[in-house]
Amino acid sequence: LKTALLIIGDEILSGDTLDTNSHFATSLLRNNGFSVEHILAAGDRATPIRTALDFLFGQVDIVISTGGLGPTKDDITKQTLTDYFGTELVLNDNVYEQLKKWLAGRGREVNELNKQQAMVPAAAETFLNPVGTAPVFWFRKGDNKHLITLPGVPKEMRHILQEIIVPVLKERFTHESIQQLTIQTVGIGESDLAMTIEDIENKIEAANSDGEFYKLAYLPTLGPVRLQLTGKGEDENKIRHRLEEFKNEIAERVNKYVFGYGSTSFPEAIGEMLRSRNATLATAESCTGGYIAHLITSIAGSSDYYIGSVVSYANEVKVHELGVSEETIAQHGAVSEASLKQMLAGALKKFGTTYVLATTGIAGPGGGTPEKPVGSVWIGVADGNGMNCRYLRFNRKREENIHLFSIIALDMLRRRMLGIANNE
């Protein structure tokens, strides 16, 4: 069954308000088996609302609107919809009683302005709003087209959609099951990933039939790439089974890049790996300037495995706090494998942790030389048995370089814990 969202409100189109209602609604509807085909935002005026409804009813069966139902002048939605569906406004006693009670509970009385909220379109089915004053209307157009109007206040919208409307939708309409599985990868780009699993992707497409629909989507970020498998169809068990098969086949193929499934973030996954090994971590950061420490400590409970960091931005801190020798810096520079190795050894000695990570590089835009251009970095991981060091170079903005350096440091730690070589 196809649905669409109609977001009503000038404040969305002016950029004053970030619309978070659609995100909540699409996610909830999808998880309950209803696909959302379009999200359309329209201003608080009759013409855009009418035009938007004409368009959406051409595409889908059920339109769910949010916003435009308050008592103030700029909200003209109710009158517009009453006209659109060829009906009229009448006083609804149930709504009026509930409105009186609601206002009384807040020490207020009904005035002319909020009394308007008890006027409802005669032809619409009306649902009381348990968390606010604007009731919900369910309009019908012919036999197959439905419009359900929700308030725009996120708290009200969420409660009503989840507790009232979705249960009624499920009861009234038979629906398809939609399921999703997510594979989280790091250390490989979107297009390399796509080439590696091209045949599996073709197989997924070939599995589409009349009653079933499968799809693989790439959701890249700066660093990790999420692979999202979607399956749709009547037979819930069959869909779940096929998705699991696809997931396993992909995960096996790109095994060494997979750090988790579902919505686990990369620093969270690293934290879980450390925790399950009873291992601890400390960092010695130069060019990443505390960003690795921040990524790790952004996870609740990270004090279980994370001890601390020396952010050695100035060379004197590398020398005094990490034991990098002045001769090494003079001979090889602070951005060198030799300096990195001494940072790793110094951090391991200072913190006594299972693992240490270290970075030294040039995040840019200044500070580059012909031999050590902007974007160059040495990254290393060490434990009691040895260390791995890598040289890399990126050609990005400062913030992106810092982010990528840090993600790669965490990926080197992941690989060291799993015994996967960095060139594998």
Added chain:
Amino acid sequence: LKTALLIIGDEILSGDTLDTNSHFATSLLRNNGFSVEHILAAGDRATPIRTALDFLFGQVDIVISTGGLGPTKDDITKQTLTDYFGTELVLNDNVYEQLKKWLAGRGREVNELNKQQAMVPAAAETFLNPVGTAPVFWFRKGDNKHLITLPGVPKEMRHILQEIIVPVLKERFTHESIQQLTIQTVGIGESDLAMTIEDIENKIEAANSDGEFYKLAYLPTLGPVRLQLTGKGEDENKIRHRLEEFKNEIAERVNKYVFGYGSTSFPEAIGEMLRSRNATLATAESCTGGYIAHLITSIAGSSDYYIGSVVSYANEVKVHELGVSEETIAQHGAVSEASLKQMLAGALKKFGTTYVLATTGIAGPGGGTPEKPVGSVWIGVADGNGMNCRYLRFNRKREENIHLFSIIALDMLRRRMLGIANNE
């Protein structure tokens, strides 16, 4: 001139990704004099994209799309649009050269998949993408209908819209002068700010006339609040002059909260203050876990004034690296004024910088006690002449607590440099 946004991507309609592009784009377009009439989201398939374009071209002159332009299979936008506008894909040498350079800078070569990105619709005007691989296309339909396609990655979308597309739109379509001035504040909330300058705001509104339009907008973030003055009208000099007057009046009133003007970020302003004083800074971070260091080192050239940090996440690091005494921790706890003062003294001694900042607190969601609940924090700043310490408590999510603790630490440094007391 009427515009609309077309948001392309299954990840938006499935509820997996929160669309923040529309919010950025509508706000930027509005501030530059273009109204946004509709925002429409459509899936990554030919039919919904075509249907959406037909609808939007019925309502507006300029459609700006985001998303659907990556190199992988699930992105079919380019082919769909090429068909829709009745043209064909041809290899564009400029795009191909730029793509090769871009990939080479990342140590990669052109493969069959990403080579596709150099294929462009023959009839479209093509703009190179300076921050990614997907170029921007400007399609025309008849004389008056335009489609401009932007990538979906927020960083790329924002840069291209702001730096390339909006300037071209203004050049091609507008005649009014629109000017903006921004005042950056920290340490005062949006509503307190509004009450403090209510009379100035009224004066700004009263200045509106037929030919001139003035507006003050509050753009709050978690921490700093930007005050944005907009002026629109035919007489460029007059508008500029009035805006300057308003700016000066506001800046004088809220002087002790102003850290800068224009687009200066707060860490950038702090950096400039340190630089102009030939001062240096080091940090000792417990609950902020390296985030203050990251904020400071996210600014290019910060190595001129920033020396480094001890992230003392574990108590043993506070003891061994910062000289906090075990007795103090046993008696008062790590989250206490006594521990904070020893952290400050220890950091000052270790790093020998002009200033040091330190934090110790409970970011949550775990780790709280009845006496020291989640969100409690001690923050301090010190120099050779003494120290200031503050206790605060917030009731937010972990990441937001960490962010606010860090902003307040930087604000305490700003106030210490300027000689403004923390309770002023």
